Amino acid sequence: MQALRRWLHDTAGGLPAIFWYLWSGLLINRAGSFAMLFLSLYLTDARGASEGLAGAVVGAYGAGGAGGVLLGGVLADRWGRRATLLTAHLGAAGLMAALAFSRHLAMIAVLAALLGVLHSMPSPAFVAAIVDVVPEARRSRAFNLQFWAFNLGMAVASLLAGVLAEASFVALFLVDAAATLTAAAVIGWKVPETLVGRRPAPAVRRRELAVRRRPGLHTALTDRTFLVFVGLTFVLAVLTMQTSTIMPLAMRADGLRPSAYGVVVALGGALIVLGQLFVPRLIEPYRKASVLSVSTGLMALGFGALTVADELAVYLGAAVVWTVGSMLAAPPNAQINADLAPPELRARYQSVFYLTFPAASFVAPALGGVSLQYLGDRHWLIVGGLGLVAAVGHLLAGPPRERRVAALRGRDDHSGEVVTVGR
Known part of the structure; x- marks a missing residue:
């Protein structure tokens, strides 16, 4: 038992509470981020899009992601980490709900590109916030836990996505939106702004x-x-x-x-x-x-x-x-x-x-x-x-x-x- 306690302390001990709220938000977000895994299937099966058009829409989501990463980094340094995370999560939840009920392929393509932006915005803000609050000596274990949460969340998402996609694509998008809102609630409730200003020499x-x-x-x-x-x-x-x-x-x-x-x-x-x-x-x-x-x-x-x-x-x-x-x-x-x-x-x-x-x-x-x-x-x-x-x-x-x-x-x-x- 003592060896187990020592291992738990070495693995996850000494990390501030804010880190664990960030970690929880990341885990919830990743576990619920499964709708886009089935976007191409949704387009071809439910919306009658050709494979080429479906690929173009998925590509628009990826292009939005590249822009979202840069935008998220700039905003996290200007607005703050918390404001960027909340904006991205709340916006993504709204767009995902809109995607659930969209019927026109042009509108779906626009929503997919915007979702790519908002889904990628949190990444630099999450990591910057972790660096802000975790002492340097403990950052390695913090990043290790972040990587673990990301993969655990993706594993859960993969399992849930198949079940929901067979039941209803609308349910797939709405549950994804609900998970994103839950992550936003955790961040809004428990994560303060971590960006600080320095008065240097x-x-x-x-x-x-x-x-x-x-x-x-x-x-x-x-x-x-x-x-x-x-x-x-x-x-x-x-x-x-x-x-x-x-x-x-x-x-x-x-x-x-x-x-x-x-x-x-x-x-x-x-x-x-x-x-x-x-x-x-x-x-x-x-x-x-x-x-x-x-x-x-x-x-x-x-x-x-x-x-x-x-x-x-x-x-x-x-x-x-x-x-x-x-x-x-x-x-x-x-x-x-x-x-x-x-x-x-x-x-x-x-x-x-x-x-x-x-x-x-x-x-x-x-x-x-x-x-x-x-x-x-x-x-x-x-x-x-x-x-x-x-x-x-x-x-x-x-x-x-x-x-x-x-x-x-x-x-x-x-x-x-x-x-x-x-x-």
Whole structure:
């Protein structure tokens, strides 16, 4: 019993109450965010859209998501984290309810694009708020729990979505809207504004004023150390996207049924839900750059192994390897992203970081499909090689990142008192 208590403390102890309310809002939101998983099926089955038109509407949702990430970062730094989260959740709930009763395809396309914006807006605000309230020494476990909640919520959403879609598409959208409203209620009731203003020392103040004369996104987009990290994360995202874009095609070419693909995906989700909480203690003694190098290397080996895969057992074994890699990568990836951002631009840096995922969702299928068509199984050698290059890149980029983080911490140590924005 004592060992269990020690593990619980190491895994989830010492985190402020505000974090747990944010965590609960994220879990509720993800568990209820299932309607868009069936958007293409809804369009073709219930609204009579062609497959091409359905794909265009789903693409509009994705394009809205890319814009929403950037908008969410800017608003979270200007309005505040709480205001951005509430605006996004309340707006998304209203749009989802409207989508439930929309009949015209043009209106559905507009609503889908707007939902893409509002569904993506909370991501930088959530992470920025976590960084605001969680002490640096405990952020790794906080981000680990965030990753775990995200995957647990997605697993629940996948199970609920199938049941609701068979019963009623209208119910699917309305339950999604209700879950989003519930998450908004938790945030509105229990999460205060976490954005703070600093009164720094004169020299630091001059540097901050110089930064503020330029748009915040410009600062993030010209920060070389940060962009190297974003580029390496983009490679990791491209590897991750193989599971939902190219791997199903490869499995079909090997004569495996769609149910086999479902088993591989379910295995990855189960591993994350069952094992993610053990990750912080495992990686705590090691440098973040080393952990990211090992994790990216494992993902490279897992996907590279698909070069010789022709049976379900091989796919399952490879899935274990790349899933362990993604589990190890989640906490340090989020923490480095938080550490590299100046406090006054924290959410905008998050928004640039989160752009890697919609970008990867476009690049992975666009280039991967051509690669698989012309190279066959050698496609996986390219994927594995790309991952190994990124693994080496993390080792090389680690020391400059650490120096940059140390410099930012030194700047904050010379800052003056912290005051709440608006006072």
